[in-house]
Amino acid sequence: MHRRHFIGSAALATAGLLLPAFAAPATAAIRRVLPVPLNPGDTVGLVAPSAATDDPLDLQLAAEAMQALGFQVKAGPHLGSRRGHLAGTDAERAGDINAMFADPQVRAIVCVRGGSGAARVLPLLDYPMIRRNPKALLGYSDITALHNALLSQAGLVSFHGPIGSGSWNAFNADQFRRVLLERQLVEFRNVADRGDELVQRRNRTVTIAPGRARGELVGGNLSVLVALAGSRYLPDFRGKILFLEDVGEAPYRVDRMLSTLRLMGALDQVAGVVFGECTDCDPGEGYGSLTVPQILDDYLLPLKVPAYRGAMIGHIRQQFILPVGGQVELDADAGTLRMLEPVFQH
Template structure:
């Protein structure tokens, strides 16, 4: 894997909106946090554009992505928000440009499709973490979420234990593998494409938002039939915000769905990680080695920068 270079005070962060239009007021508020970290801000030319449910046309969102990776004055790229749209540009990305200009790339949710495509095409480690307009610029942005950005300034091993949140074992075991994944619906949408997520021998991380149990059931069923769950060395279940039935019809609970698909796997599966659409949001590098243990109820992750 390619580890991007660590940041230092005075470096410049490029901001792009590769999916839906970000809340501009929250985006502006987020800049003060970046400045507290000693970082300068460079805003993509098309971040304020609105094209239906997209932050500008595919061509313009792609242009901002390419510009930030090719610009030698930009040391890291942080996404303003998610929503929908990154899969529309994945096939048109110049992956050789990214591989020849590796740098920190940070976001989550719909950005999952880009995390997977970039890593599998270039071997660049990317970061699953809070975005500027969606999270950083809001009042509820918590201290732990802020501290997770410090992993970009110095190589550090991350340790997640029950000191952060209660963890529950779905399947016993202890395994090591590259940490991959992200938003479950985006992982599902990669199946059958050139950017289909490779889970063979890897620790698969999943999270989602506003998906009722039957929808989570359908997505996990597709991953099961595609062999993705069985191939994984272990599964890290992050936050599933608002995963409740949306009508008065009978429904399985999210826990029952998770137990059905993950309980019989012969690999460690733990749930309860505050990673995803939640506060605090524990940020993680994707593509690095990690160790998941049901014995110690912990996830240990190797550094994501050099």
């Protein structure tokens, strides 16, 4: 066989192996499971799946915030551990997560911080056990790896929102109560904050492509999500509402990551897109840099699905608490996401 023919045949064979994994993942058939309800007085577990904290006060603040919300607190045995930049070894961090899901006294799990390293524990989690003991897990940024793994491997709905050591301002505390305690079907709409301006500048949403769409909510931090490409821990994107955010990424890197989502076929499958904040993602000084809004137009407009940007999602002080795996409606003209179904067991 000529080398050219061999390479062509091998490429086709490889494509036959890889493309179905993106178009129809083996995990797509896993039935969704809802977490048990959470009530005041319940016990909340604190875990550190990613980076270590450089100040023990952060751990104390996380515990105090949960107590102020009305919960008992149980700390993971390795919450304050450290191995390099990580909060302990992979086995220790995964062990704390598994133990919290298996503990009958713990009703929800809050990640004390993000950082980097959560993807390392994904192969060590006991997904069948987690599915048998479904509980709400809260966090964002690097915790995106956990959200997607829990959804794809256990079918579990989890919550993208504030970390334990982050700001528990009035907005975030109210979001927590409404979503996790009162179990409302929340409409996520940016806070109207005009200040002393004639027209509102802060917290503005911008319609990229008009319309409405319904589907299961998937996504999270763009760089963490893209780092899962090619693995079994990504969910099925078909018919989903995709939400994204990031921090500290140069526009060319945002462009590269969105290109990866397009090349792997994910973008072509979604029913709608909402992009939150890309904090500190300005083009900076230099020649010829695209802006993030230009990049979003390049990738999202050709999809011809409803899309908007500027939602209160990401590395910002006030942020939505979104149900990853929950059914939502996106309204790109109004700049809203609305929960359509309960995300806790009755």
